[in-house]
Amino acid sequence: MAKRYEQRSARRIGRWAGAAALALVLSGCAAQASGLAGESGFILSSDVKMELQARKLPLIQGEQTPLAEEVRFADLLNVREGSVLYNREDGVYRTSLASLDRAEKLIDTPAAEVSANGHRALHDRDRRPYVSDLQSGETFELDGADENSQWSFADAEGEYVIGGVPGKVGLIHVTTGQAKWLNVKEQFDTEKKSHSYGTPYYFDGNIYVAGSFGDERNAIYKYSPDENKVRLYLDFPGGKAYDSIGQYRFLSDGKLLFDGTYDGQNGLFVYEPQTKAVSTLVLGTTVGNQDVGISFSLAPDGKKLLFHTRDESYDNLYQAELDGTQLTNIRYIMRDTLYASVSRLAYWNEDSASYALKYVPAGGTVESIVSYQF
Secondary structure (H helix, E strand, O other), X not given: OOOOEEOOOOOOOOOOOOOOOHHHOHHHOOOOOOOEEEOOEEEOOHHHHHHHHOOOOOEXXXXXXXXXXXXXXXXXXXXXXXXXXXXXXXXXXXXXXXXXXXXXXXXXXXXXXXXXXXXXXXXXXXXEEEEEEOOOOOEEEOOOOOOOOEEEEOOOOOOEEEEEEOOEXXXXXXXXXXXXXXXXXXXXXXXXXXXEEOOOEEEOOEEEEEEEEOOEEEEEEEEEOOOOEEEEEEOOHHHOOOOEEEEEEEXXXXXXXXXXXXXXXXXXXXXXXXXXXXXXXXXXXXXXXEEEOOEEEEOOOOOEEEEEEEOOOOEEEEEEEEEOOEEEEEEEEEEEOXXXXXXXXXXXOOOOOEEEEEEOEOOOEOOEEEEEEO
């Protein structure tokens, strides 16, 4: 869940091997698409549910590579193109899936995060944020950043970081130090309004913030640094109090992919800013009396994704292709009790045709890296 700023407030490693891959068997009913995808979104069919529930766990498609030493969930930072980055108490290390018994130390400080391409690491030193280039060894201090402020990479290459402190959102170019700032207090008149907002995003030269400000609740706002103006980007129909936005990503065609609760339903959605239409891709589930939402991980090309649902007992992961406002070629990839959502488990290779998952059961230790081809 995205952090929000508010004013007030071991098991055996197993790989299921049947007569064929799980997503393509199940008596033919699950071939290619393990469910139904239509106007109301993807719903797992009842016969497929029964077949899955009868299988021995864990159900894992993909090639598993057990780790040579124990690594906790938060310490495994990145898996890309066969390279693995992870924290130890004395710094960041790199190894490879082909030779996990050999590792090299890259920097002397553990990282809070690395860029999606694995080239840069974000870390603190004396309560101040720094970015280290893991290829050149050069380190950059984030000029203008407050002590104890919170930052994350704004793009896959790690050229920008975005974050700040409550009431102040910054976008900083790492190498030049050029910064752009959103004064939340000024732009949203927060002295007169209760407010909360989530982790900011950067896209196409603009800063985006999802939150609630006064009577305008559960919306995404677009801030143009060049114009120094905030505009409402996405609002919910009727301002429903229980609607909310989780994570969101911008697509190359201008649409917005987001998870959360929209019009009273949990799920995964696509928003078209030109028409202001929202389409449902995947509906959430109900476990007991509680509605359970969807999480996702989007490929670099914006055309493929992984999504994560939960039934009465277990977590279920799927891969799919995104075709406009529909999911196609849906395939089942994993079923087990998982430690985190797929957005925190998945790492995409640059070609978007392959990816890796850190397999973390409920205990919180990474048991293996699972590699997949789309």
